[in-house]
Amino acid sequence: MEPRVDLTALEHVTPSPALRSWVEAAVAEAEAVESAASHDSAPGATPSAAATSRPAPPRRRRSRRPLALAGALACLVVVVLAAALLLSGGDGGGAPSVPQVAPVALRSARAPAPAVRGDGLLAASIDGVAFPAWASWRATGERSDRVEGREVRTVFYANRGGDRVGYAIVGGDALPFGGRYVRWRGIPMWVYELGDATAVMWLRDGRTCIVAGRGVGTDTLLALAGADTRPA
Incomplete structure (x- = not known):
């Protein structure tokens, strides 16, 4: 289930490890609160034994519960945003954004595909983070670019x-x-719609990874990203 807490406001915040912990904890809490509220308000929900053994609260008190839940979620978002600004210094440190980098993954290759190392990885990497050798997707080429001063290496499949x-x-x-924030098999990821293309961003060993394609379903991109979560 995708969380209802909107993390789009964190677009320009650098995700330090401390910040990621804050965000993940906040999202988990929001999901728990929403799940509890949905269960209690679901048609035909069966009250617990403890609940049936005591008198029902007055109608006025029950009517305030949705407001309390909404207030709790709103406070949760405020806490996440405040922590983001506090822990990151309030800006992205001059780093390029994912929408600036993702188009590189939609361009043409400039060099042949790197060789397969034999351990499920390719002989191509950045900062020790190697590219995967997927079984159903064959590497066809690669290229290297610089975006806003950052080195970006791309392998095409x-x-x-x-x-x-x-x-x-x-x-x-x-x-x-x-x-758009999602959790794919427990892995935090962010989905970007870029015109006729879609990109998925996640982190591996502290490095930003982006897989993008045109005419490729979001679930396919998420599955490819999720299949590449081994330590570098």
Whole structure:
């Protein structure tokens, strides 16, 4: 289940490890509160034994509960945003944004595909973070670029159906994050809609990874990203 807490406001905040802990804890708490509220208000919900053993509270008190839940969620968002600004210094440190970098993964290759190392990885990396050798997607080429002073290396892949994606790794500290937040098999990721293309961003060993494609479903991009979570 995707959280209802909107993290888009954190678009320009650098995700330090401390900040990520704040965000993940806040989202988990929001999901727990929302789940409890949904269960209590669901049609046909069965009250617990403890609840049936004591008199029902007055109608006025029950009517205030949605307001209390809404207030709790609003406070939670405020706490997350305040922590973000406090822990990051209030800006993205001059780093490029994901929408600035993602188009690189949609360009053409400039060099042949890197060789397969034999351990499920390719002989191409940035800051020690290597590209994957996916079973169903064959590496077809690569390129290197600089975006706002950051090194970006991209490997391109294609499947048997002719679909094509680019996988970019950005050198240096993690980029500011935003987009639509999801958790794919427990992994925090951010989805970006870029015109006719879609990109998914996540972190590996503190480095920003982006997989993007045109005409490739979001679930496919998330699955590719989720399949590449091994330590570098």
